[in-house]
Amino acid sequence: MASLNDVVKIHQSLVKEWSSKSRNLQKCEDLLTKAKLAMISLTFLPTSHSEATKQELIIARDVLEIGVQCAVERQDIPAFERYMAQLKCYYNDYKGSQLPESAYQLQLLGLNLLALLAQNRVGEFHTELELLPPDAIHNNVYIKYPVALEQYLMEGSYNKIFLAKSSVPAVHYRFFVDLLLATIREEIGACMEKAYERMSADEVVRMLGLASKADLPAFVTKRGWTSDTQGYVLFPREKKVHHEEGVASLELTEQTIEYARELEMIV
Numbered sequence: 001m002a003s004l005n006d007v008v009k010i011h012q013s014l015v016k017e018w019s020s021k022s023r024n025l026q027k028c029e030d031l032l033t034k035a036k037l038a039m040i041s042l043t044f045l046p047t048s049h050s051e052a053t054k055q056e057l058i059i060a061r062d063v064l065e066i067g068v069q070c071a072v073e074r075q076d077i078p079a080f081e082r083y084m085a086q087l088k089c090y091y092n093d094y095k096g097s098q099l100p101e102s103a104y105q106l107q108l109l110g111l112n113l114l115a116l117l118a119q120n121r122v123g124e125f126h127t128e129l130e131l132l133p134p135d136a137i138h139n140n141v142y143i144k145y146p147v148a149l150e151q152y153l154m155e156g157s158y159n160k161i162f163l164a165k166s167s168v169p170a171v172h173y174r175f176f177v178d179l180l181l182a183t184i185r186e187e188i189g190a191c192m193e194k195a196y197e198r199m200s201a202d203e204v205v206r207m208l209g210l211a212s213k214a215d216l217p218a219f220v221t222k223r224g225w226t227s228d229t230q231g232y233v234l235f236p237r238e239k240k241v242h243h244e245e246g247v248a249s250l251e252l253t254e255q256t257i258e259y260a261r262e263l264e265m266i267v
Contacts, residue, residue: 004056007038011059018066028070035063057099061090065104068111072172077115084112092131107170110142114173117150118180125150141169149180158184162209181209189223193235204233 014031017023039060042052052060064087071080091105109132116125129137129147136143145168152160161184165177185208192199192207205213220227226234 004042007035007042007056007059010035010038011063014063014066018070025070025074028066029074032063032067032070036067039063054099057090057094061087061099061102064090065102065108068108069172072111072175075175077119080115084108084115088112106136106140107142110140110146111170111172111176113143113146114149114176114180117146117153118176118183120183122150145169145173149177158188158209185209185219189219193223193225196235197237198228198232198234201227201231201233 010031014028014035017028017031042056064083067083068080068087071077071083087108090099091102091109095101109128113125113128116122116128125146132143137147138144145164149161149164152158152164161177161181165174165181168174168177188207192204199207201213201216205216208216208219210216210219216233217227220233224236228234
């Protein structure tokens with residue numbers, strides 16, 4: 001059975017590796033596994049019936065916070081969700097004098113909101129949002145960011161989401177923003193296929209909010225589109241619908257084009 005001293009040493013090694021500019025993610029993952037096993041053998045985790053000291057709680061919370069961020073860097077969404085589920089116990093069940101608020105609490109809770117939004121789990125997004133204090137929702141940059149993105153989605157203001165990528169409040173938010181943008185681009189692409197037979201490559205780049213024309217070939221291949229020698233992207237003809245069925249898709253596509261033009265003017 002591990003001792004408190006063993007856990008402290010593992011925690012110190014983990015913090016040192018995680019804080020390194022050239023951190024090794026596999027080494028961090030190995031240290032996280034060792035730390036979790038050691039904590040389970042003591043009283044660190046919320047599943048234990050015995051009381052943990054404030055020092056033990058702080059170490060456990062710190063380990064889980066690193067675990068959340070490490071999972072994002074490894075692009076491991078299931079691991080991210082497991083760490084967040086455990087971490088929220090410390091944020092919600094241990095408050096005030098029992099455990100001082102973590103400097104990373106709102107940042108990681110905001111990251112969790114963004115993760116739910118990126119996976120189209122809107123119901124869970126609102127459930128988690130309701131657990132946060134109103135002041136944080138309206139004034140904290142980490143919470144305001146995913147709340148604003150959700151509003152943009154409801155409005156269909158995709159151009160604002162494309163712009164928001166350049167102003168993420170923390171580096172780990174980029175992973176889930178990219179995931180959200182990928183979903184949006186797939187939806188726009190599906191609408192384009194239904195409304196048009198072809199479109200200029202430049203217009204497609206604008207509509208999809210791609211960083212440059214160099215990013216277009218990969219998306220074209222993924223969607224099963226083709227390109228001609230005149231600079232047009234050709235959509236599969238079998239996917240084109242009759243006019244009556246395509247009115248809504250056409251209107252959405254034209255609205256998206258207008259958003260893209262506004263984006264170009266802003267840039």
